[in-house]
Amino acid sequence: MIKIMKNFARRIFSGIFKKKGEVKLGFYGSPNAGKTSLANRICQDWLGEDLGSVSRMPHETRAIQVKEKVVLERDGKKIEFKLIDTPGIATRIDFEDFMKFGLKKKAAQGRAKEATQGIIESIKWLDDMDAVIVMIDATVNPYSQVNITILGNLVARDIPVLVVANKIDLKKSDIKKVKGAFPDYDVVGISAKSGKNIEEFYEELFKLVKKV
Amino acid sequence: MVKKKLVKKKKVPKRKVSGKKDDLTIHFMPYSEISNEDAVGRIKKIMGIVLKNKIIILQGKLSSEEEAKLIENSMMLIGNVAGFAGIEIASLSSENENRSLFEGVRRNIAKILVGEQDAITVIGPASVVGEIQKDPKKIELMLARK
Numbered sequence: 001m002i003k004i005m006k007n008f009a010r011r012i013f014s015g016i017f018k019k020k021g022e023v024k025l026g027f028y029g030s031p032n033a034g035k036t037s038l039a040n041r042i043c044q045d046w047l048g049e050d051l052g053s054v055s056r057m058p059h060e061t062r063a064i065q066v067k068e069k070v071v072l073e074r075d076g077k078k079i080e081f082k083l084i085d086t087p088g089i090a091t092r093i094d095f096e097d098f099m100k101f102g103l104k105k106k107a108a109q110g111r112a113k114e115a116t117q118g119i120i121e122s123i124k125w126l127d128d129m130d131a132v133i134v135m136i137d138a139t140v141n142p143y144s145q146v147n148i149t150i151l152g153n154l155v156a157r158d159i160p161v162l163v164v165a166n167k168i169d170l171k172k173s174d175i176k177k178v179k180g181a182f183p184d185y186d187v188v189g190i191s192a193k194s195g196k197n198i199e200e201f202y203e204e205l206f207k208l209v210k211k212v
Numbered sequence: 213m214v215k216k217k218l219v220k221k222k223k224v225p226k227r228k229v230s231g232k233k234d235d236l237t238i239h240f241m242p243y244s245e246i247s248n249e250d251a252v253g254r255i256k257k258i259m260g261i262v263l264k265n266k267i268i269i270l271q272g273k274l275s276s277e278e279e280a281k282l283i284e285n286s287m288m289l290i291g292n293v294a295g296f297a298g299i300e301i302a303s304l305s306s307e308n309e310n311r312s313l314f315e316g317v318r319r320n321i322a323k324i325l326v327g328e329q330d331a332i333t334v335i336g337p338a339s340v341v342g343e344i345q346k347d348p349k350k351i352e353l354m355l356a357r358k
Contacts, residue, residue: 091283092298092338093290109291116287123280143346145301149283152276181348 023209024082024128028150029135031058031088031115034166037192038135038201039067039085045198046070051085057101059115061087064125074206086125087118089146126153130212131160133205138165138173138189142181151182160211162204165189169196229265229295229339236340236355237265243272243329251278255285258335262299263289267336267353272329273303282335300341302351305331 027035039051052065065085072079093115098108132154136142142165154161162185165178169191179187188204190197239261246254254274259282261268274282279301286299305328334344334351342356 089283090298091286091301093287094297094338113291116290119287120284123284126280141345141347143348145279145303145344145346146283148303149276149279153280156276 022080022082023212024084024130025205026084026086026125026129026132027135028086028122028126028132028154029088030137030144030146031090032056033088033135033137034192035088035133035135036061036065036085038133038164038166038190039065039083041192041195041198042072042081042083043067043070046072051083057098057103058090059088059093059098059111059118061085062111062114062118063087064118064121072202072205074202077206079206079209084125084129086122087115089119089122089150090115091146093119123153126157126159129154129159131162131208134161134163134185136163136165136178136182137167138175138178139167139170142178147181151185160208161185162208163187164201166192169194227263227293229263229293229337235265237267239266239268241268241270243270246270246272251275251281254278255282258282259285259289262286262335262337263293263296265337265340267334267340270333270335271331273305273331273333275328295339297338299335300338300344300353301333301335302344302346302353303331303333304346304348304351 027039029035036052036054040054043049043051047067047070051067052061054060064087067083067085070081070083072081093112095105095108095112098111099105103111134147134150134154136147151161151163163178163182165173165175165187166189167173168175168189173189175187175189178189186204186207188197188201190201241261246257249257255278258268258270282299282301286296289296290298332351334353336344336353338356340356341353343354345352345354
């Protein structure tokens with residue numbers, strides 16, 4: 001009960017003091033789900049520049065990255081976003097996994113250390129979001145505990161969520177499975193890399209913002 | 213000139229994951245074991261067992277906030293506890309099953325009163341549990357290859 005009241009008060013106060021029209025939009029998900037790729041796609045579409053670098057090696061984003069004043073327009077309506085790209089949340093980090101990608105032991109250990117700190121930071125930032133995109137890799141099993149934990153925490157904080165099933169351009173992807181795993185959420189399938197279905201994503205994003 | 217006395221820094225030994233490497237111990241934990249603990253107490257208890265290289269099968273499940281805290285806590289230990297690379301966790305509950313309104317209300321009241329006992333959670337150290345595969349009906353746990 002105290003938590004519900006705290007969340008209510010937080011939303012009221014943040015509503016009063018936040019910059020008019022600015023929506024803090026977080027990108028959450030497991031490593032390599034495509035959070036930075038989607039954030040880059042949005043930034044490219046509306047600013048003509050990237051937000052962060054992407055890589056096949058997991059935990060490429062190891063610190064929170066923010067892009068302010070990203071203005072999106074749809075049907076004559078403009079919304080200003082502050083995009084917050086977060087490091088992928090995982091329950092295990094083994095430096096030896098990075099060595100499989102060709103990193104030397106010391107570099108792998110350094111990356112692992114940064115990745116663990118990034119995960120802690122991601123979890124801490126959950127409280128600061130107005131709305132969140134939860135990225136799911138549609139080519140892998142969506143029932144991972146990390147996805148469920150992230151969604152559960154957002155629901156507990158009363159933060160509006162849009163589930164984005166990424167990589168639908170790949171043969172292995174299964175958007176039906178993602179929709180089946182999260183029946184209580186709006187799910188949109190996209191390819192952040194190729195831009196497939198991105199218009200549908202923007203439409204859903206504008207619907208999401210109405211809930212803020 | 214005053215000579216500075218060199219004080220040798222005492223080397224603090226790194227904590228190690230205890231338990232024999234080849235052992236596989238499964239700790240069955242009834243919900244009553246954590247029901248009276250607060251979130252910090254629950255996480256402490258779970259991490260204490262995980263750091264002994266044991267797999268926990270817990271009756272019930274942690275809240276999402278507790279799970280997030282558990283992940284945070286395990287991230288803090290990586291690099292500070294030798295041989296620890298995090299955890300694997302999965303829980304199964306009948307949360308999404310279709311049920312009547314009355315049954316739903318009844319379950320929610322029970323959840324508030326006695327916690328979510330109608331679930332099962334598997335938690336293990338990443339050094340022992342290689343992978344957990346989960347679908348709505350089952351959890352499959354694969355041991356790490358040594």
